[in-house]
Amino acid sequence: MTAFHFFNCAILTFGPHAVYYSATPLSEYDTLGTSMKAALVYLGTAIVKLVCLANFLKVSENDEFDPYQESLKALIGLVDVAGIYFALTQLTHRNISQNHKFQAVGLGWAFADSILHRLAPLWVGARGLEFTWDYILQGLEANANLAFSISMAALGSLMWLRRNKPKTLIPLIYICALIVATMPSITSYLRKKLDWHFPEVVGFELGSSLVMAFISWQLFSACQRRSS
Amino acid sequence: MSSRKPGDSDVLSSLYSMIPLLFLLLACVELSDAAAAVDVYRLVQYDISGVPFGSRLAALNHHAASLHSSAGADLSRSVLIIPLRELNISLVKEYISQKKTLGGLLLLLPQMFNFESGDMAVTKDDIHEMERLKNLLVELEELLIHANIPYPVYFAFEHDDIEAVLADIQRNDVNGQAATPTNGGYKFVVSAPEPKKLASPIMTNIQGWLPGLKPDGDTNQLPTIAIVASYDTFGAAPALSVGSDSNGSGVVALLEIARLFSLLYSNPKTRGKYNLLFGLTSGGPYNYNGTHKWLRSFDQRLRETIDYAICLNSIGSWDDKLWLHVSKPPQNAYVKQIYERFSGVAGELGLKVELKHKKINISNPRIAWEHEQFSRLRVTAATLSGLSSAPELFQRTGSLSDSGNLVSEDAIRRSIKLVAQSFARHIYDQQEDMPVFADDSSLAVDLSYVRLWLDLLSRTPRVAPFLTKNDPLVAALKKELAEHTHEVNVQHELLDGLFTFYDSTKAKLNIYQVASVTFDLLLLLAVGSYLIVLFSFLVITTRGLDDLISIFRRPPPRKSKTG
Structure with a gap:
C-alpha cells in the first residue's frame, strides 16, 4: 500500500515530463539528446550553485527571512539563468528548430531538477507508513516547476536567439524573465516572511506557473508570427 | 545519426554509473518518520x-x-x-x-x-x-x-x-x-x-557484617542480630517495576540502620557485644528464594549464633500502625521478648506495633513473608511491615502503582527509629527510656540520606531476572553496604527452575x-486523469485536434515524419 502511494506520487512528479515529451512534437524530432545535455548542464549549474551557496551564505539556525541573505541567494539563483543561457546558445544542438530547442532544454532542465530534488525524499518518505500530504504537494510543485523551466527557456530563447523581435515586446520579455528567474526567492519570501504553509505556497506556484507559461507562450507565438 | 550515437551512449553510461551510487546512498537512509x-x-x-x-x-x-x-x-x-x-x-x-x-x-x-x-x-x-x-x-x-x-x-x-x-x-x-x-x-x-x-536468571544476595566487641578477639562466638530486606521487585511491567514501598523502603531503612550502627560500632566504647548481620536479598517475589539460598549457604554453627532476625518489608506507607509478623505463637519466649521490646520502643515514639501470628504450612510452597524462610530453619525471625496481612504471590512486590511519590519519608524515618532503637535496647541491654537515636543528636536519622536512596530505588526497576551480575544497582548497594560494614560478600544464586522469564x-x-487503500486508488485515478488531460491539451495545442483523434483512431500511433 505504501509502495502504491510511492507509485502515485512518483507518476505525479515525473509523469508530466514524460507526457510533455510524448505529446508534443518533441518526440517526433527525437530531441532526447538535447534534453539530456540540458540535464547535464543543470547538474553542472547545481554544483556551481552549491559551491556558491556554501561559500557566500551563512547557515541560519532559525528559519528567518533575512533580506541580505535572501538577495544574495537570489543573486546566486541567477546562475540558473546562466546555465540556461549556456544550454541554449553554447551547446551544439542537432538541427532542430528554435521552437523545439527551447522546449527540449526546458524539459531536460525540469526533469533533472525533479530527479535531483524530489526523488530522494520521495523514495525515503513516501514508502514509509506515515501518510502526509507533502509528497503529493511536492509532485504538484514539480509540475509548476516544469512550467517555469519551459517558460524560462522560451523567454531565454527569445532574448538570446531571436534577432528580429518586435521592439514593443522586448521590455515585457525581460520583465517576465526576471519574474521567472526570481521565483525561488519569491516563494521563499512567502514561506518565511509571510508564514505561508506548504499547500498555500504550492498553490501560488501552480497559479503563477500557469500565468507565466501562458504569457511566455503568447510572447513566443507573437514573435513567431512576426518573423514568419 | 551515427555521429550522435557515441555521445549519447557516453551520457547514458555516465547516468547508469550514477544509479548504483544513488541506491547505495538511499540504502543508508533508514526511515523512521512516524507521527x-x-x-x-x-x-x-x-x-x-x-x-x-x-x-x-x-x-x-x-x-x-x-x-x-x-x-x-x-x-x-x-x-x-x-x-x-x-x-x-x-x-x-x-x-x-x-x-x-x-x-x-x-x-x-x-x-x-x-x-x-x-x-x-x-x-x-x-x-x-x-x-x-x-x-x-x-x-x-x-x-x-x-x-x-x-x-x-x-x-x-x-x-x-x-x-x-x-x-x-x-x-x-x-x-x-x-x-x-x-x-x-x-x-x-x-x-x-x-x-x-532468559537463560538461567541469577539472584544476587549482598551481606555485610558489623562485628561486635569481644575481649579475646574471636567475634564468631558472639550472638548475632540479623536485619534483612529483599531488594528486588516483580510487577506487571518489569521495566517499570520500581517498588518504592515494596521493598525500596525496607532497603533504605536497612542502609540507614547500617549507617547508624557503623557510627556506634566505630567507637570501642559503644561497640556492642553482638554481631550485626545485614542482608540484602534477592528473589523476594519468588517465595523469597534468594533468602532461602542465602540461609542455606550459612554454616550451621553460624546460623545458630543468630539470636533473631528482623525482616523489613513495605514500611514506607503506613499511617499509625506497624505489624510484626511472626510464625511462632506469641507465647513463645523469644517472640514475646522481641515484641515487647518493639512495642515498648514504639510506645515511647508514639507509634503502635501489633503482633500478628501466621502459622507456616510446610506443605504449602507459598512463602508470604521473608521471616518464614528463617523460621523454617529454626531461626527466630519476624517481619516488620506496614501490611496487615500476608500478600499472595506477586502481590505487593513492586506493582506499577508503587511509585516514589506515594511513599512517605516520615514513615520510613519512624520505622528506622523504631528498629534501631529496639536493637540498641537489646544490644546495650537498656531497660528504660533512653533514646540513642534522638532527632537532634549525631545519631539522628539522616533524612537526606533516606531521600537519596529512596529516590534512586524509586527510579530503578529491579526485577531480579533482568538484573545482571554486575548491574549498577547491585554494585551501588554493595558499595554502600561496604561503607558501613566489614566483610561484604556478594553471592550469586540461580533462581529455582520453576520460573522462566522472557525478554523485551x-x-x-x-x-x-x-x-486507506481507497484513498490511494482515488489518488491514482486523479493523477491518471490529470495526465490524460495534460496529454490531450498538449497534443491539441501543439499538433491540433485531428492528431489527437488520429492517435486514438489508430493505435499504436505511427510517428509520421511529415512536419
Missing part, C-alpha cells in the same frame, strides 16, 4: 513450571481502536487503547475470561505513576482520584499477571502526542467513520523480535497516520 514515537513497556511474560502467563507476544502492527468503537466491531486486528482513567475493569475481565482476541492492548497510565517524570505535586483534590486509580491499577495488574494473554499488552504513560492521537481515534470511533488519512487512521507499530527466554520488556511504539 509519534512513544516509550512502551510490555506486560511481563513468564512461565511457572511451563504454564504460560502474561503477554505472549511483543511485535505489534495494527490499526488503533478505542473503547468508543461500536459494540459489534471486530477488534481482533486492532490495538485497543484504554486510558486507566476510563478503564472498566469488568470489560478487561470479560476479554480475558472469554479469551477474546485483540490485535493488542495499550494501557495508558497517568503520569503520576511514572518514576521518570520526577516529583509531581499532588494536590488535595487529586488524592481521592489517585487512590481510586491506584486501587484500579492494582486490580488490573493482578488480573493481567495471572492470565495467559495471547496478544501483546503494553503500558505507556499519558503524553501530549498520544493523547492527541487518542482523541482523534475516539472521535472517529464515535462517529463510526472509517479511518481516512485526514481524520486519523492510525497504525501502531512495535517492531520487536519474538521474546526469548521495553520498546518504542511508532504511531503512523496512514491512508
Whole structure:
C-alpha cells in the first residue's frame, strides 16, 4: 500500500515530463539528446550553485527571512539563468528548430531538477507508513516547476536567439524573465516572511506557473508570427 | 545519426554509473518518520513450571481502536487503547475470561505513576482520584499477571502526542467513520523480535557484617542480630517495576540502620557485644528464594549464633500502625521478648506495633513473608511491615502503582527509629527510656540520606531476572553496604527452575497516520486523469485536434515524419 502511494506520487512528479515529451512534437524530432545535455548542464549549474551557496551564505539556525541573505541567494539563483543561457546558445544542438530547442532544454532542465530534488525524499518518505500530504504537494510543485523551466527557456530563447523581435515586446520579455528567474526567492519570501504553509505556497506556484507559461507562450507565438 | 550515437551512449553510461551510487546512498537512509514515537513497556511474560502467563507476544502492527468503537466491531486486528482513567475493569475481565482476541492492548497510565517524570505535586483534590486509580491499577495488574494473554499488552504513560492521537481515534470511533488519512487512521507499530527466554536468571544476595566487641578477639562466638530486606521487585511491567514501598523502603531503612550502627560500632566504647548481620536479598517475589539460598549457604554453627532476625518489608506507607509478623505463637519466649521490646520502643515514639501470628504450612510452597524462610530453619525471625496481612504471590512486590511519590519519608524515618532503637535496647541491654537515636543528636536519622536512596530505588526497576551480575544497582548497594560494614560478600544464586522469564520488556511504539487503500486508488485515478488531460491539451495545442483523434483512431500511433 505504501509502495502504491510511492507509485502515485512518483507518476505525479515525473509523469508530466514524460507526457510533455510524448505529446508534443518533441518526440517526433527525437530531441532526447538535447534534453539530456540540458540535464547535464543543470547538474553542472547545481554544483556551481552549491559551491556558491556554501561559500557566500551563512547557515541560519532559525528559519528567518533575512533580506541580505535572501538577495544574495537570489543573486546566486541567477546562475540558473546562466546555465540556461549556456544550454541554449553554447551547446551544439542537432538541427532542430528554435521552437523545439527551447522546449527540449526546458524539459531536460525540469526533469533533472525533479530527479535531483524530489526523488530522494520521495523514495525515503513516501514508502514509509506515515501518510502526509507533502509528497503529493511536492509532485504538484514539480509540475509548476516544469512550467517555469519551459517558460524560462522560451523567454531565454527569445532574448538570446531571436534577432528580429518586435521592439514593443522586448521590455515585457525581460520583465517576465526576471519574474521567472526570481521565483525561488519569491516563494521563499512567502514561506518565511509571510508564514505561508506548504499547500498555500504550492498553490501560488501552480497559479503563477500557469500565468507565466501562458504569457511566455503568447510572447513566443507573437514573435513567431512576426518573423514568419 | 551515427555521429550522435557515441555521445549519447557516453551520457547514458555516465547516468547508469550514477544509479548504483544513488541506491547505495538511499540504502543508508533508514526511515523512521512516524507521527509519534512513544516509550512502551510490555506486560511481563513468564512461565511457572511451563504454564504460560502474561503477554505472549511483543511485535505489534495494527490499526488503533478505542473503547468508543461500536459494540459489534471486530477488534481482533486492532490495538485497543484504554486510558486507566476510563478503564472498566469488568470489560478487561470479560476479554480475558472469554479469551477474546485483540490485535493488542495499550494501557495508558497517568503520569503520576511514572518514576521518570520526577516529583509531581499532588494536590488535595487529586488524592481521592489517585487512590481510586491506584486501587484500579492494582486490580488490573493482578488480573493481567495471572492470565495467559495471547496478544501483546503494553503500558505507556499519558503524553501530549498520544493523547492527541487518542482523541482523534475516539472521535472517529464515535462517529463510526472509517479511518481516512485526514481524520486519523492510525497504525501502531512495535517492531520487536519474538521474546526469548532468559537463560538461567541469577539472584544476587549482598551481606555485610558489623562485628561486635569481644575481649579475646574471636567475634564468631558472639550472638548475632540479623536485619534483612529483599531488594528486588516483580510487577506487571518489569521495566517499570520500581517498588518504592515494596521493598525500596525496607532497603533504605536497612542502609540507614547500617549507617547508624557503623557510627556506634566505630567507637570501642559503644561497640556492642553482638554481631550485626545485614542482608540484602534477592528473589523476594519468588517465595523469597534468594533468602532461602542465602540461609542455606550459612554454616550451621553460624546460623545458630543468630539470636533473631528482623525482616523489613513495605514500611514506607503506613499511617499509625506497624505489624510484626511472626510464625511462632506469641507465647513463645523469644517472640514475646522481641515484641515487647518493639512495642515498648514504639510506645515511647508514639507509634503502635501489633503482633500478628501466621502459622507456616510446610506443605504449602507459598512463602508470604521473608521471616518464614528463617523460621523454617529454626531461626527466630519476624517481619516488620506496614501490611496487615500476608500478600499472595506477586502481590505487593513492586506493582506499577508503587511509585516514589506515594511513599512517605516520615514513615520510613519512624520505622528506622523504631528498629534501631529496639536493637540498641537489646544490644546495650537498656531497660528504660533512653533514646540513642534522638532527632537532634549525631545519631539522628539522616533524612537526606533516606531521600537519596529512596529516590534512586524509586527510579530503578529491579526485577531480579533482568538484573545482571554486575548491574549498577547491585554494585551501588554493595558499595554502600561496604561503607558501613566489614566483610561484604556478594553471592550469586540461580533462581529455582520453576520460573522462566522472557525478554523485551521495553520498546518504542511508532504511531503512523496512514491512508486507506481507497484513498490511494482515488489518488491514482486523479493523477491518471490529470495526465490524460495534460496529454490531450498538449497534443491539441501543439499538433491540433485531428492528431489527437488520429492517435486514438489508430493505435499504436505511427510517428509520421511529415512536419
